[in-house]
Amino acid sequence: xxxxxxxPSDVEVVYxxxxxxxxxxxxxxxxxxISLEAAxxxxxxxxxxxxxxxxxxxxxxEAVGMATLYDFRRGGCDLGIKIGPRDMRGRxxxxxxxxxxxxYAFDVLGLQVVRGSTLSHNERMxxxxxxxxxxxxxxGTLISRFDSRRYTEIxxxxxxxxxxxxxxx
Ligand SMILES: CC(C)(COP(=O)(O)OP(=O)(O)OC[C@H]1O[C@@H](n2cnc3c(N)ncnc32)[C@H](O)[C@@H]1OP(=O)(O)O)[C@@H](O)C(=O)NCCC(=O)NCCS
Numbered sequence: 001x002x003x004x005x006x007x008p009s010d011v012e013v014v015y016x017x018x019x020x021x022x023x024x025x026x027x028x029x030x031x032x033x034i035s036l037e038a039a040x041x042x043x044x045x046x047x048x049x050x051x052x053x054x055x056x057x058x059x060x061x062e063a064v065g066m067a068t069l070y071d072f073r074r075g076g077c078d079l080g081i082k083i084g085p086r087d088m089r090g091r092x093x094x095x096x097x098x099x100x101x102x103x104y105a106f107d108v109l110g111l112q113v114v115r116g117s118t119l120s121h122n123e124r125m126x127x128x129x130x131x132x133x134x135x136x137x138x139x140g141t142l143i144s145r146f147d148s149r150r151y152t153e154i155x156x157x158x159x160x161x162x163x164x165x166x167x168x169x
Contacts, residue, residue, distance in 0.1 A: 001096050003055040003067070006047045010056055011040045013063050017084040021146075026082070026122060028144040028151065057083070057097050064088040067097050069105060069114075076113035076157075077105060081128075089124065098132040106160045113159050120152035134158040 006014070015036055017023055024031040032039060047054050051072060057065035065083040079101060083089045105111045116134060118125035119142070134156040142153040 001093050002058050003097060003100055004058060006043070006054050006056050006066075008040075008044065010063055011043055012036070013084065014043055014066060015039045017066070017082060020084070023082055023084070025144070025146045026119065026125075027080075028119065028142050028146055028153075030146050055097070055101070057081075057093055059088065059091075059093060064093060065097070067101055069101060069109075071115075072111075074113075076111050076115055077109075079105075079114050079116045081125075094125075094128045095131050098128055102132060102158055111160070113157050116156045116158075117153050118156075120154055126154065129156045129158075132158065133162060135162070 015032075018032045018039065021031050034042075046052055051070070053069040055067045056063045057067060064085060065081065065088070067079065067081040069077045069079055071078040079098065081094055081097060083093055102114050105114050114134075116129055118129070120139070135158070136154055137157045138155045140153050140155070142151050143149070144151055
């Protein structure tokens with residue numbers, strides 16, 4: 001597994017993930033409905049934006065997911081992640097990615113905290129946060145734009161000096 005910055009040739013696969021209703025639902029959103037060309041313009045400008053750091057997760061030479069560091073504020077940032085193909089989930093790619101990005105946020109970017117959140121029924125993502133040393137810091141209510149239903153969102157934080165993921169087991 002490795003992380004790299006996105007390239008223009010990633011547009012089609014990222015678009016396919018953003019069109020996937022299941023992936024969108026995990027983020028409380030409807031799948032995107034814009035055209036590939038409109039999405040291409042959005043992606044290419046977002047991937048150039050210095051305020052958002054996007055990474056493609058690669059395994060065996062294929063793009064299998066995407067992770068983003070964004071919302072840089074108060075000495076920290078938020079982390080988002082998805083593994084696109086279903087058969088690539090549950091192989092530890094998210095845990096490895098989150099560990100690498102937490103290290104990058106602390107050691108390269110000099111941040112003090114990485115924040116994340118997920119829906120209360122997303123047990124896989126909760127497991128990833130826990131394995132990577134994040135702690136639950138609260139919860140809130142989210143009205144999903146996917147199905148207009150009310151969900152509980154759980155908020156997590158990993159602080160710079162809070163130890164490694166192995167402490168959380
Ligand atoms: C959530 C997601 C990013 C996790 O990525 P992943 O590569 O599958 O995660 P990992 O393999 O590193 O870890 C998954 C953990 O959940 C566990 N798990 C798998 N299926 C599970 C389930 N149905 N219920 C509970 N735990 C489950 C795995 O056993 C593993 O824990 P372990 O290492 O202790 O065995 C990925 O599944 C995904 O993209 N899902 C759809 C989109 C999404 O939910 N994005 C996050 C939105 S906040």
